[in-house]
Amino acid sequence: MNKPRPNLTRRLTTAAIVAAAYAALTIVLAPISYGAVQFRVSEALTVLPFFMPCCTWGLWIGCILANLYTGSVLDIVFGSLATLLAALLTARIGKKGNTVVTRLLGCLMPVVFNAVIIGAVLTWGYEIRPASDTLMSYLFNALSVGLGELGVLYLFGYTLLRQLPKFRFFREFVEKVNR
Numbered sequence: 001m002n003k004p005r006p007n008l009t010r011r012l013t014t015a016a017i018v019a020a021a022y023a024a025l026t027i028v029l030a031p032i033s034y035g036a037v038q039f040r041v042s043e044a045l046t047v048l049p050f051f052m053p054c055c056t057w058g059l060w061i062g063c064i065l066a067n068l069y070t071g072s073v074l075d076i077v078f079g080s081l082a083t084l085l086a087a088l089l090t091a092r093i094g095k096k097g098n099t100v101v102t103r104l105l106g107c108l109m110p111v112v113f114n115a116v117i118i119g120a121v122l123t124w125g126y127e128i129r130p131a132s133d134t135l136m137s138y139l140f141n142a143l144s145v146g147l148g149e150l151g152v153l154y155l156f157g158y159t160l161l162r163q164l165p166k167f168r169f170f171r172e173f174v175e176k177v178n179r
Contacts, residue, residue: 022062115146
């Protein structure tokens with residue numbers, strides 16, 4: 001019988017912990033995590049693929065689990081897709097090194113994908129139309145979601161990107177996971 005490779009096990013475990021953390025944070029903070037105006041604190045975790053690409057899949061699963069809480073297929077499919085796409089690009093950006101520019105770009109990915117995708121879901125899926133014109137409603141919804149994401153990612157996510165590498169434990173863990 002083949003034993004799993006230690007780094008594969010570590011990657012799967014890391015992704016599972018990230019999934020659980022994302023879902024738990026989102027659900028525990030439900031009043032501010034869902035809706036047209038949201039401040040989903042768990043989105044700060046979307047910077048983790050910058051250091052450990054395996055976290056991408058944990059974020060995706062965590063978002064699916066968190067969005068199951070709403071019971072909406074639109075949230076489950078498109079919200080999770082936004083998180084997955086953002087995490088994939090954040091991981092790619094992280095491979096270019098930990099600089100101010102890459103950190104800023106890494107934080108920007110979830111903002112852009114969530115604004116565009118969730119803005120569309122709110123406008124056309126839930127028919128949240130704060131303006132009489134559909135395009136203006138979409139822009140309003142995208143801006144609303146984008147501002148919430150911007151706040152979370154640049155207050156908490158950017159702080160994580162800057163501070164986590166300062167801890168020896170974190171650097172050693174990242175090295176083991178990515179090995």
